[in-house]
C-alpha cells in the first residue's frame with residue numbers, strides 16, 4: 001500500500017496501521033474533499049488490476065466509475081450504507097462514510113461490505129429464510145408503487161407508461177402535470193422504483209399544505225436553536241433526507257414565490273444551508289415535481305418563476321384525465337378487485353347498468369374519485385356518482401341547499417368507506433380520501449350526534 005504523506009511514516013504505529021489496512025480482506029479507498037484518491041488498500045488494487053501508484057492522486061470517478069458517490073460523501077451529503085456499485089465487472093455493496101477532523105469533513109472512506117454479490121444473495125436468502133428481522137428504511141421513505149401498479153390500457157396509457165420508463169432511464173428533473181387524482185404521485189413513485197435511485201429514499205413534500213413560515217425549515221432543515229420551538233439538536237430537512245434518492249415536490253404550483261427563489265438557488269448550486277446555519281451541505285438527489293395547476297399560466301401571470309419553471313420542466317409528463325383515457329371499464333374492474341381484497345370481501349360484478357352509469361359520469365376527481373365510488377359501491381351495494389358532478393353542473397339557487405346536503409351525505413358515506421378501507425386508521429383514511437387529517441376530523445365531528 002502507498003500512503004499519503006499524512007499517513008506515511010516510519011513509526012511502529014504507522015507500519016502497524018499499514019499492515020492492518022492491507023490485511024482487511026475487503027476493498028478500502030479514501031478520498032479528500034475534491035474526490036481525489038489519497039489511500040487505497042491492496043485488496044482494492046487487486047480488484048482494479050493495478051498498483052496503488054496508478055490510482056493515487058486520480059479522481060475516484062476516473063478509477064471506479066461514474067456511479068460512485070464517494071466524492072459527494074466527502075462534500076457532506078451524509079453516509080451511504082449498502083450502496084451497490086459495479087467496479088470493473090465486480091458487483092460490490094459498499095459503505096461510504098465521511099471522515100471528520102476538528103469538526104470538519106476532510107474526506108471520505110469507501111469500504112466494500114460485500115465484494116461477492118452472489119455470496120451476499122445467498123447469505124440474504126439464508127437470513128430471510130430464518131425470518132430474522134432485517135432493519136429496513138422507514139416506510140415513509142420508500143416508494144410503494146412501481147410501473148405494474150399503473151393500470152390502464154389503450155394508446156394514451158401505453159404512451160404514459162412509455163414516458164415513465166423514459167423518465168426512469170435519465171437522472172433528470174421531471175415535471176408531472178395532470179388533473180387532481182389522475183395518478184401523478186403514482187407516476188413519480190413508478191419512476192423512482194424503475195430508476196437507479198430505487199434503493200435510495202423517496203421523500204414526499206406537499207408544497208401546498210406546509211404553512212409558509214415552516215416550509216424553509218421543512219425543506220432545508222434547521223440548526224439547533226434556530227428559532228423558538230426548534231429542537232436543540234437541529235433537524236435535517238427533506239432535501240437531506242432525500243439524499244441518494246428522489247425528492248417529490250407535490251403541488252409545486254402552490255409553492256410561495258419566496259421559496260421558489262430558494263429552490264432555484266439549491267438547484268443551481270447543488271447545496272443547501274440549514275435555517276440558522278452557515279455551512280453549505282452538498283446534496284445528491286433527483287427532483288420530481290407535480291402540479292394540477294396550469295403552470296405556464298402561473299408563469300405568465302408572475303405567480304411562478306420562469307427560470308425555475310425551465311429548470312424543473314426538463315422531462316415533462318402529462319397524465320391523462322380519466323374521461324379521456326377510454327379504458328374506464330378495465331380500470332374499474334381492476335380497482336374493484338383491489339379494493340375488495342383490501343376489505344376482505346368478494347369483488348362485486350359490475351352490471352351493464354353500472355357500466356353505463358360509470359361511463360356517463362365525467363370524473364372530475366379522476367381515478368381517486370372512481371376508487372371512492374367503487375369503495376362506496378362495495379359498502380352500500382350501488383354506484384353513486386351524481387352529486388360529484390358538481391363542477392360540471394350549475395344548480396339553480398333552489399337546488400343549492402339540496403345539493404349541499406347531498407354532497408354532505410356523499411362525503412359522509414365516502415368517509416365511512418375510507419375508514420373501513422383503512423381498517424379504522426384515520427391517517428390512512430385521510431390519505432385514501434385525499435384530504436388532510438384536520439378535514440377528516442371535521443367530517444367526523446359533523447357526523448357524530450351533537
Ligand SMILES: Nc1ncnc2c1ncn2[C@@H]1O[C@H](COP(=O)(O)OP(=O)(O)OP(=O)(O)O)[C@@H](O)[C@H]1O
Nearest residue numbers: 149150151179180181182183184185186292367368
Ligand atoms: N393508472 C392508475 N392505476 C391504478 N391506480 C391509480 C392510477 N392512477 C391513479 N391511481 C390511484 O388513484 C389515487 C390517486 O392517485 P395519485 O395520488 O397518484 O393522484 P394525484 O394526481 O397525485 O392526485 P392529486 O393531484 O390530488 O395530488 C391513488 O390511490 C392511486 O393509486
